[in-house]
Amino acid sequence: MRESNNRWVLWTLIVITLLLLIGIGYSIYLYQVINDSRTAGFDDTKNQIETQTSYHDVHSIQGYYGENSYHVFYASNEDNEERLIFLPLEGEERELIVINTEDMMSEEAILDAWSSSCDTCTFADISPAYEDGEALWEITYHDKDNQFVMDYYSIDGESLEERYTYNKMFR
Incomplete structure (x- = not known):
């Protein structure tokens, strides 16, 4: 009787270990797929x-997905001047939108x-954006109030252009 009891515990541990390994492997795979799609292109x-x-x-390439989608990055020109560049991802003519970093905050x-x-806010993220030609x-x-807020400041930092506030759906 004691031997069958030990066998049951052993098989239970083996099954739990296998399920954990499969779960960890799938999580790693899923992370890689999601990250690859986020950085595609x-x-x-x-x-x-x-x-x-x-x-x-x-360097510092990221995506911005507002009304239009852009790849946003910093690059240096031939005179080693740093620029912020927006590359539109849609449309026939995908002209670069170039901002001199000296003109921005x-x-x-x-x-x-x-x-x-x-001072009572909890910071989440900051990134360059491009909306309505600005x-x-x-x-x-x-x-x-634990609302999620998106503030859009002018690139020179002089004014708040837009604010979107989202209430929590579930409390």
């Missing part, structure tokens, strides 16, 4: 920009200004 964009334009040292400065105006800073956070 970044390498192609980098190669295209570096070979077909005067910009080199393309730095990410750190805009965050400092934002945090001093909203480059913007998109700051996302949770406010004191």
Whole structure:
């Protein structure tokens, strides 16, 4: 009787271990698939920009998906001047939208200004955005009422252009 009891415990542990290993393997696979789809086209964009334009040292590529979709990145030109560049992902003529980084407020400065105006907020993310023909800073956070908020500041940091607030659906 004791031997069959031990066998049952052993098989239970083996099955649980196998299920955990399968779950961990599937989680890793799913993460890689999601991350690959999130960064799809970044390498192609980098190669295209570096070979077909005067910009080199393309770095910090990310996607912006607003009314129109863009690949957003920083790159240096032939004079080693840093630029913020938006590459439209749709349309026949995909002209680069180039912003001189000297004409914009730095990410750190805009965050400092934002945090001093909203000391009870919980910061989520900041990224460059492009809407209605204007480059913007998109700051996302949770406010004191735990609402999700998206603020759009002008790229020079002088004004708040738009704010979207989303209430929690479930409490």
